[in-house]
């Protein structure tokens with residue numbers, strides 16, 4: 001079966017009611033028939049569920065669908081994207097190890113890398129999204145992992161997965177890719193040689209702004225180590241959220257196609273606008289890594305970034321003059337969202353620190369929703385008039 005079909009058809013065993021849609025498995029623990037049954041489960045001799053911190057049928061259904069979509073061997077679903085990121089570091093790295101991270105990664109990931117990993121003797125160095133071939137120079141004898149996102153947040157730089165994965169293989173280093181922005185229906189890092197893939201399911205995977213969730217996917221022996229770490233430390237995905245997310249996966253492919261076609265239409269319409277000095281969308285020929293984007297992505301995704309020539313004050317005026325788009329700290333929703341990183345998510349950085357990760361004072365990021373494309377574009381054009 002095609003992974004798109006699997007995302008719809010994979011189901012945990014039906015109960016006696018023969019329900020068509022999978023029910024929710026809202027239970028903290030599971031019962032055993034007798035002492036022998038219980039002994040075998042605890043001895044890992046059976047696949048029986050024991051306790052929902054370890055496993056749960058609804059969480060497993062979501063995990064199995066994600067495994068199919070990403071072309072992974074195994075996965076472990078977590079409460080949030082950040083717990084997936086953190087578990088992938090803590091389960092696989094130890095004191096004395098070195099990690100290379102692209103500097104253009106999610107803000108909370110930067111905090112984990114800067115503030116917490118050094119407490120455990122894990123060394124971190126940063127490389128630039130602009131030149132992946134230069135990452136080789138950062139590799140040291142104790143380098144264990146390369147961590148990256150593509151497209152990046154919020155600048156939408158595209159990093160060549162082929163180049164980085166070859167580098168990782170050559171030096172026997174794990175490649176860990178946060179695939180949140182693209183989703184597996186658009187880009188499959190494992191096909192390009194990544195060892196691990198991370199998601200914040202909170203974003204496009206839920207796609208309706210309802211629940212938090214995350215997942216780590218990859219090779220069986222790596223996921224087993226992550227599973228054992230999580231089973232003991234407790235970042236399990238709630239069975240309710242797993243039910244929501246498993247349902248969401250049934251429509252992920254069609255949703256992402258529309259998000260992307262709306263985004264492409266809007267990107268084309270805004271490119272060259274008098275108030276905009278540059279605009280980035282991976283599937284526009286003007287994108288600096290357009291050739292890489294079309295090689296590794298099926299479509300350009302649902303995010304657009306552009307820079308207002310008027311800088312910081314224009315960015316604030318743009319937000320203030322939107323009538324429909326939401327001002328909210330999220331992305332990947334049916335509702336279109338606008339954000340201005342320099343005055344919000346990245347306001348605590350200095351201008352030089354922002355510039356180092358390609359965040360200019362007038363940078364606007366749009367998460368293009370599923371409203372009619374004319375309404376989204378009309379709202380953006382109206383706000384641009386006031387900048």
Ligand SMILES: *Cc1c(COP(=O)(O)O)cnc(C)c1O
Pocket residue numbers: 080081082083106108149153178180181199200201202203212213214
């Ligand atoms: C939101 C996000 C995360 C963190 O996910 P949460 O579910 O909010 O914990 C990680 N990576 C990227 C790229 C994100 O956008």
